[in-house]
Amino acid sequence: MRIGIPAEVKDINGPVSNNFGRTQYYFIYDDSNENYEFISNDAANSQGGAGVKAAQLVVDSKAEIVITPQLGENAAAVLNAANVQIYKCEDGTLMENIKLLKDGRLTLLSSIHKGYHGH
Amino acid sequence: MDTNLKIAVLSGKGGTGKTFVASNLAKIANRAVYLDCDVEEPNGHLFLKGPVLEAFDVDLPMPEVNLDLCDNCRKCVDFCAFNALALISGRVKVFDKICHSCGGCKVICPQNAIEEYNKNIGKIERRHYDNVDVYTGILNPGEESGTSIIKKMMTTIPSGYETAIIDSPPGSACIVMDSIEDADYCVLVAEPTTFGAHNLRMVHELTKVFNKPCGAVLNKTNGEEDPSRIYCMDNNVPILLDIPWRKDISDYIAEGSLVVEKDKELSESFAALLERISQEVQK
Amino acid sequence: MKKILILSGKGGTGKTTLSSSLIRLLDAKAYADCDVDAPNLHLVMEEENEPLKSDFLGLPAAYIDPAKCISCDLCRQNCRFDAITNINGYIVNDHACEGCKVCTLVCPSDAIEMVPRVIGHLSLYKNGHVFSTAELKMGSGNSGLLVTEVKKHLYVNSKNADIAIIDGSPGIGCPVIASISGVDLVILVSEPTISGFNDMERIIKTSEGFPAKVAVCVNKFDLHLENTEKIISYCSENGIPFVGTIPFDKDASSLINQGKTLADKDGPARDSIIKIMERSMKILNEGDN
Numbered sequence: 232m233r234i235g236i237p238a239e240v241k242d243i244n245g246p247v248s249n250n251f252g253r254t255q256y257y258f259i260y261d262d263s264n265e266n267y268e269f270i271s272n273d274a275a276n277s278q279g280g281a282g283v284k285a286a287q288l289v290v291d292s293k294a295e296i297v298i299t300p301q302l303g304e305n306a307a308a309v310l311n312a313a314n315v316q317i318y319k320c321e322d323g324t325l326m327e328n329i330k331l332l333k334d335g336r337l338t339l340l341s342s343i344h345k346g347y348h349g350h
Numbered sequence: 351m352d353t354n355l356k357i358a359v360l361s362g363k364g365g366t367g368k369t370f371v372a373s374n375l376a377k378i379a380n381r382a383v384y385l386d387c388d389v390e391e392p393n394g395h396l397f398l399k400g401p402v403l404e405a406f407d408v409d410l411p412m413p414e415v416n417l418d419l420c421d422n423c424r425k426c427v428d429f430c431a432f433n434a435l436a437l438i439s440g441r442v443k444v445f446d447k448i449c450h451s452c453g454g455c456k457v458i459c460p461q462n463a464i465e466e467y468n469k470n471i472g473k474i475e476r477r478h479y480d481n482v483d484v485y486t487g488i489l490n491p492g493e494e495s496g497t498s499i500i501k502k503m504m505t506t507i508p509s510g511y512e513t514a515i516i517d518s519p520p521g522s523a524c525i526v527m528d529s530i531e532d533a534d535y536c537v538l539v540a541e542p543t544t545f546g547a548h549n550l551r552m553v554h555e556l557t558k559v560f561n562k563p564c565g566a567v568l569n570k571t572n573g574e575e576d577p578s579r580i581y582c583m584d585n586n587v588p589i590l591l592d593i594p595w596r597k598d599i600s601d602y603i604a605e606g607s608l609v610v611e612k613d614k615e616l617s618e619s620f621a622a623l624l625e626r627i628s629q630e631v632q633k
Numbered sequence: 634m635k636k637i638l639i640l641s642g643k644g645g646t647g648k649t650t651l652s653s654s655l656i657r658l659l660d661a662k663a664y665a666d667c668d669v670d671a672p673n674l675h676l677v678m679e680e681e682n683e684p685l686k687s688d689f690l691g692l693p694a695a696y697i698d699p700a701k702c703i704s705c706d707l708c709r710q711n712c713r714f715d716a717i718t719n720i721n722g723y724i725v726n727d728h729a730c731e732g733c734k735v736c737t738l739v740c741p742s743d744a745i746e747m748v749p750r751v752i753g754h755l756s757l758y759k760n761g762h763v764f765s766t767a768e769l770k771m772g773s774g775n776s777g778l779l780v781t782e783v784k785k786h787l788y789v790n791s792k793n794a795d796i797a798i799i800d801g802s803p804g805i806g807c808p809v810i811a812s813i814s815g816v817d818l819v820i821l822v823s824e825p826t827i828s829g830f831n832d833m834e835r836i837i838k839t840s841e842g843f844p845a846k847v848a849v850c851v852n853k854f855d856l857h858l859e860n861t862e863k864i865i866s867y868c869s870e871n872g873i874p875f876v877g878t879i880p881f882d883k884d885a886s887s888l889i890n891q892g893k894t895l896a897d898k899d900g901p902a903r904d905s906i907i908k909i910m911e912r913s914m915k916i917l918n919e920g921d922n
Contacts, residue, residue, distance in 0.1 A: 249815035249844075253781055278692040278732075278778060280433025280448045287427070287436045301814075301843055305445055312438040342841060344810070365828070431692060431732050452713050452733030522670075522771070527728075545645020552671055559771045 234260045234332065235294030236325050241269040247320045247328060251299045251306055252281035258325045259292050262333075282306035290315065298328050298337065307343045352509030353383065357627055358516040358533035360526065360556075361540065362549020367569035367593075368539045370603055372517040373397040374610045375537075376482045378620045379513040384482050385503050387529040388519045389472060389489040389496035396606050398479035405475045406506070408487075408499045409468035410451045415442040419463035426455035426464060447494050472499045474506075483511070500528045513624075522552040527560065534631050536564040537590070540578035547577035554587060563630055567623070570595040588630070591623045634663065634794050635917055636816040638845070640801040640809060642832020646824045647852035650885055652800035653677040654896035654906045659914075663791035664798040666766040667812045669753065669779045674800045675766055679892040684756035689767060689779055691752035692732030695725045701744035708736035708745060753779055755786055763791040777807035784815070809836070813843050818917045820876065820909075821849045825860035833864065837873065847873055848916055850909050854878035874916055877909035 236247055237254035248254035253275045260267040270292060274284035282302075286309035289297060297310060298318045310317055318337040320328050331337050359372040373394050376384040386394040413435075415426075420442060427435045427442065434448040435455060446469065456464040471493045477484040485507060487499040496519070507514075518529040530536055536557045540550040550566070557564040565588040568578055572595055582589050593599070599616070602609045610617040637655070641648035649666075653674060656664050666674035697708065699722050709717040716729035717736065725736075727750065737745045751770075758764040765787035767779050780802065787797060799816065802808040813819060819840055823833040833849060840847050849868050854861040861878060868875040882902040885895060895902045 250781070253778075274433070276778075277433055278431075280430075280445065283436050283445055283448065284433040287433075287438075290436075290438055305448065308445070309436045309438060309443070312436075312441075312443060314439075344839075344841070344843065429734070429738075431734055450713075450731055450733060452731065452735050453711070454733050454735045454738065457711070457735060457738050543645065548645055548671070555771050 232262050232296065233292065233294045234262065234296045234298065234329060235289045235292060236260070236298045236320070236328060237272075238269065238325055243267065243326045244324045246324060247298065247300060249300050251297075251302050252285045254285070257289055257292065257294075259294055260325075260329055280305065283309055286310050286313075296332070298332060299340065302340060302343055304343050353511045353514040355512070355628060355631060356514040356516065356532055356534045357537060358518050358530040358535070358562075359537045359539060360518045360530070360553045361520055361538065362522060362551075362553045363545065364520040366520075366539045366541045366546065366549075367567075368520065369394050369397070369517055370609075371537060371539050371567050371569070372515050374608055374616075374620050375624060376484075376513075376515040377480065377608050378610050378617065379515070379624055380481065381510075381512040382482050383507055383511045383514050384484045385507070385514060385516045385529075386484070386486040387496075387500045387503065387525075388517055389487040389499050389525075390519065392486045392488060392517075394517050395475070395477055395484055395486050397608050398477070398482050398484045399606070400477040400479045400484065402475045402477055405473050406502070407470055408472045408474060408502050409470050410498055411453065411466035412446055412449060412451065412469040413444050413453075413455050413464050414467050415444070416463045416465065417441060419461045420459075421461055421463075423460060425458050425460065429454055429458045451498075472496065474499065474503055483507075496525050497528050500525065504532055522549075522556045526553070526556060530557070530560060530562060533562055535627050536562045537627065538564055538566045538587070539569055540566055540581075541569055542571050542574070542576035542578055544577050547581045550578050550581055551585075554581075554585065563633075565590040565627070565630060567591045567593065569593045590626050591619060593619070634788070634791070634797055635818070636797045636799060637818045637820060637913065637917065638667075638799045638801050638812055638816040639820050639822060640812070640836055641803060641822040642829065642836055646803075646829060646832075647822050647879065647885075648803065649673055649677065649800055650852070650889065650895055651820070651822050651850070651879070651906065651909070652798055653889075653894040654903075655910055655913075656798050657894050657896040658907060658910050659796060659798070661794070661796055661798045662762040663787055663794035663796070664762070664764055664800070665783050665787040666764075666800045667780045667783050667808065668800060668802045669767045669769045669776050669783065669808065670802070672766050672768050675756075675758075675764070677889055677892055677894055678764060680758040680760065680764060682758065682760050684758045684764075684766075687755045687757075688751045689753035689755055689769070689782060691750045693747035694727050694730040694732055694750045695734070695736050695745050696748045697723045697725055697736075698744045698746070699723075701742050703742045703744070705741060707739045707741065711735050711739045755779075755782060757786055757790060759790065763787060763794070765790070776802065777811040780808045780811040781814070784812070810839060813840055813845055816845045818913060819845050819847045820913055821847060822852050823849060823864055824853050825851060825857035825864065827860075830860065830864060830867070834867075837871070846916055846919075848876045848913055849873055850876045851878045853881040855880050874912070876912040876916070877905055879905045879909070 282305035286306040361368040386392040753769040
């Protein structure tokens, strides 16, 4: 399965981005063959609806799981409608979080925030 | 709006006395219409009291996708400048709160799969108090933008009034701009504190952007050093009226009374304020 | 780099007073002003050199090319925002245009294009330290996005700093939420009034869902001791660290006007801010090895 994590830099040993909607990139990791790619986030510079656009991008990349520090309500609505599972990230790099996920040590994200609503 | 003199009353922050000034100005004027544009928390009608005589719904067109006709081409999703649409698992989802009701998705859909329905976002109530017609704009809780309510108020009120008093929303955001667009003059209500002066500056900047003549009413003054007065003097904002803090004024407001009906001196002050504004506009 | 954000809810509580003092006391090499609607940190910090300025673009606005326009009126009829008028030719009102692009869809002669709109400016001061600030042109929306840019600008240019102090926006809306994202500690400056208390509650609520720690202090605490107590009790009941009080100082405004912070003047205000700083740093560094 494919896992998406917001990332500020294209480095598997880099940190998880603290912003889902406006992160520079998404790290998409394929569990079945350990391949990965970094996709650019076009929503980063949107005036508004960044959460929607970013989540759309992640859904389009066929990620079934997302690991993020927090999530706004619009992005959450898109991901939930697409049945994407959302986990809260822990301190550590992108790959460290993938390992934590595989070891069953990540928890589901329980609180969604109101979102930035840049309009 | 075909009215002789349109005065908008603004303040940078709530609690300064905007509605106090606006409602009393409306009462003292001849053949006035009072437009309560503070759509999130209108309260002019608490002073200019009366039963609701008429109510108008305000709706915004919202897109609705006919899933039978939609072929998932994504043109609407990709076109929307506000990112209000998403395509998830073969269904187009509309994010109401982000949608600006521009109608673009409906125009671009090659399958004509998008129609618009009217989403009610608020209403306008009409009341009458003595010589004043009172229009109150009300935004439904949870809705994001009151702009369309203000626009509807400005365009649907009848003509023939001598004076229109616009009770603007507090602050200096987009919705305040909508309320002053048609105004001939802006009255800036300020309180004598550093925050009051800071917020006075913000609304003053707003009136400059729209090239509106303006003047200040200093409310709740206490004879001590007043940062708002200093701001006005430093920035050539005429001080039209100075209302000292008085317990009886505070009590009248707390009980929903118009001070111009209770106090002769204040009645004359407000009449003079209106006269002064008329003169400033004619310059 | 650890990031501390100062928030307050309503304006005039003392947010910039505290941020500027902390910047001085901590000798912070990275700081930012996220109050993009009415920035004022630069007035206190007295930067010596000119900043590097860059444009901040909003949603592009429509522009009608008069050479290609055939005056069919379709654009004006389809504009839901009354942004197009015909006075000696078809013109788009920049302020009213929301950038929806519907006019570009209906124009039969390809006369309309979307052009970038400058709605603000970012400024970066670099002089042994990095100071990022911005101003949004009055009449524009999008403060949240500009706030994110101010922070990005700061982080990208100050990678070696230990600590960043961010003067947040007033209020509880989008720009505030944009400020909170990614910071380690939020210091909430409240005041002993009813609105001060309400705003504190609302900001605490807004901060939930973010990993940042939150601490509260009260400015001008001696103006109303009972309300100050109320705030302290609230924090205690809700497990929120209370980091101190600052007494009212009537010289505060004139100090700020002279480009000085409260930390530059000896006295009870300075002493209390030092205590707030020490307690905040302790919370910030809790959990580090």
